[in-house]
Amino acid sequence: MQLPLFEPPVHFNREALGRCLHAAVVAVDIETETRWPGEGPRLDYGLSYPADVTIIALAWEEDHSILTTVLTAPFDDRVGEFLKDLFAGNTLVVAHNAVFDIRQLSKLTGGHTPDHLWDTYVMARLLHPAVNASYSLLAVAAALGIPVSEDQQSLKSQRGRLHTLPLSIALDYAQADARLSLQIYQQQRQIPFNTELIDWECRAMREYCRMAARGVRLNTPFVEQRLSELGQRRDILVRRLAEDGLTTPGSPKARARYLYETKGIPLPRYAPDSGYFTRAGRRRLAAQPDAEIQWSDLSTRTDVIESYLEEHSPYRERLQDLADYLETDWLMSTLNGLLEHAVLDGRLHSLVTIATDTGRRASSYPHMQNWKMPAMAGVAIGDDGFTLVEVDYSNAENMMAALISADSNLSAACAAEDFHSTMAGEYFGAVWKEADSTQRQRLRTMAKKITYGTAYGMGAERLADSLGVTLDEAVAFIRAKDAAFPQMTRLRAAAQQQVRQTGLLKLWTGRQVTVPTAFVAWNYLCQGGVSEMLKRALVLVSEAFESGGMRSHVALDIHDALILEVAHDEWDQALALTSQIMTSVVPNELNHRTNPPIRWRAHPNLAQNRHKWGAQQWHPGNDK
DNA sequence: ACTCGAGCTATAAAGTCTAA
DNA sequence: TTAGACTTTATAGCTCGAGT
Numbered sequence: 001m002q003l004p005l006f007e008p009p010v011h012f013n014r015e016a017l018g019r020c021l022h023a024a025v026v027a028v029d030i031e032t033e034t035r036w037p038g039e040g041p042r043l044d045y046g047l048s049y050p051a052d053v054t055i056i057a058l059a060w061e062e063d064h065s066i067l068t069t070v071l072t073a074p075f076d077d078r079v080g081e082f083l084k085d086l087f088a089g090n091t092l093v094v095a096h097n098a099v100f101d102i103r104q105l106s107k108l109t110g111g112h113t114p115d116h117l118w119d120t121y122v123m124a125r126l127l128h129p130a131v132n133a134s135y136s137l138l139a140v141a142a143a144l145g146i147p148v149s150e151d152q153q154s155l156k157s158q159r160g161r162l163h164t165l166p167l168s169i170a171l172d173y174a175q176a177d178a179r180l181s182l183q184i185y186q187q188q189r190q191i192p193f194n195t196e197l198i199d200w201e202c203r204a205m206r207e208y209c210r211m212a213a214r215g216v217r218l219n220t221p222f223v224e225q226r227l228s229e230l231g232q233r234r235d236i237l238v239r240r241l242a243e244d245g246l247t248t249p250g251s252p253k254a255r256a257r258y259l260y261e262t263k264g265i266p267l268p269r270y271a272p273d274s275g276y277f278t279r280a281g282r283r284r285l286a287a288q289p290d291a292e293i294q295w296s297d298l299s300t301r302t303d304v305i306e307s308y309l310e311e312h313s314p315y316r317e318r319l320q321d322l323a324d325y326l327e328t329d330w331l332m333s334t335l336n337g338l339l340e341h342a343v344l345d346g347r348l349h350s351l352v353t354i355a356t357d358t359g360r361r362a363s364s365y366p367h368m369q370n371w372k373m374p375a376m377a378g379v380a381i382g383d384d385g386f387t388l389v390e391v392d393y394s395n396a397e398n399m400m401a402a403l404i405s406a407d408s409n410l411s412a413a414c415a416a417e418d419f420h421s422t423m424a425g426e427y428f429g430a431v432w433k434e435a436d437s438t439q440r441q442r443l444r445t446m447a448k449k450i451t452y453g454t455a456y457g458m459g460a461e462r463l464a465d466s467l468g469v470t471l472d473e474a475v476a477f478i479r480a481k482d483a484a485f486p487q488m489t490r491l492r493a494a495a496q497q498q499v500r501q502t503g504l505l506k507l508w509t510g511r512q513v514t515v516p517t518a519f520v521a522w523n524y525l526c527q528g529g530v531s532e533m534l535k536r537a538l539v540l541v542s543e544a545f546e547s548g549g550m551r552s553h554v555a556l557d558i559h560d561a562l563i564l565e566v567a568h569d570e571w572d573q574a575l576a577l578t579s580q581i582m583t584s585v586v587p588n589e590l591n592h593r594t595n596p597p598i599r600w601r602a603h604p605n606l607a608q609n610r611h612k613w614g615a616q617q618w619h620p621g622n623d624k
Numbered sequence: 625a626c627t628c629g630a631g632c633t634a635t636a637a638a639g640t641c642t643a644a
Numbered sequence: 645t646t647a648g649a650c651t652t653t654a655t656a657g658c659t660c661g662a663g664t
Contacts, residue, residue, distance in 0.1 A: 301638085
């Protein structure tokens, strides 16, 4: 039996809240219930969607000083009404990592989110990025020279067990954080900066908050059905493995013993880069090469198990059981996590925010950008009358490379009917010209590996390895690529040089990113460039849907794709509008620096969509 | 005053997946 | 090659109490 977190009285200062509503800028900081109601420990429960809001702290400026007030749970209708008024007015709402706070607060506002937002965390990344920097509230305050009391610093480490502290301390702490957010905002506003970039960022954050608050429907009956099937399958596998001598397949040590003792597979020989050993094992054996190999030195990753499956092993059948067990177990824990997340309203409220060094977005609680398709197909579905549709850019990163280097040869290859065949022509020259169609198919596959591998800095050795060619040949391919696209080669070298000197690069939009090593410079420019393009597309698509009075909306951002939730009666209109916006985000003068100009392509693939994000949902031509 | 081990908690490392 | 989130397992470090 747990005690209620906070004893009455409930804090609700009507007079203070009234003054707060008249402020131009209001900073918000919330605290959540950190104790998981279930069994066992769960350290980050407080960050999950079901965690109740316990404290809402507010800070605003009045007569050049900062005032604060605080609200405590349980919250009644007055709090919801107050928040709705705050969000709907002209007030600029400030928060550090706003998507989290706004998502939790939306449970009190019936889904309403602020129209005007300033996220001090996201803005720190935009306005004052630094190499290897932390962007926590206190780190950002320190970077801006804002003093923080020792009490406030020491309380940070106790955040996970705020419930153990006296209420008055927790309330002070929350108000101090809200005050600090407001101070950070005031400092950030003083930084001279491109106002257009700031505007894009604020509009994007508004959309990410709306997405998190709305969420996407979890197909609960479907997931429960899958779980029951998977559970039966796992039980059978566990029984069979136990009979074969592996009683705890969840333990890596036990799996290593099973492979090399029970099954009698010869121990792999130690090598400094061998994937058959764990990192710690490699370190240990490097230090003492004569030491005996221990179970904990050996890795039992899926690719290790798969490597033994390929060989003509007499144990093939049982090892297949082990591989199946690992996959089943992983999928079950993912699906169970989703059910737990959606316990309140049957929806998935992923936090998508601008939180990476390249400017890409990261998704968490739950992480939905790494959903394996088609294994996860049908798990998330649109509301009644809606279908999830993926619209992705084709060949976005190579086109971005052509755009930022103004390389006409690369632009021509991107404009060609078949990009990879054109690239194969560049790499293989005469061999390609004389090849028949079967040989060309093989060369095309190789070209694809060369293009993608080298684009992100793969060396000649690794390339030779993955293509199955000699080192000299791999070197020749890389040279051929550099020679075929001289402008890109030059720009890439210049970018690396700049990173060595400053550690910074500018994306095509002017956004500055910090780059850890010169090696990854080109990767950052292309990846970050695409992410800027998609972010703007997301903002424009959402705003176009809204201003057109449409009910369709954007449900998720996946690096080079938007997942839309399309209303069935808006099908053609919504998809055409999205494609039109996505392909015209980049200004034309940038697209026309090459000959031929860059022509962006972004279309839904409806045949594929039925088996991916759109699975278990209506598509045109289907009966409902 | 000290050791030792149980039991707990926080962190680190390894391994899972994704995107390009 | 890079970027990322997350789960599970191992381990380091802590407190506390029993025993020397």
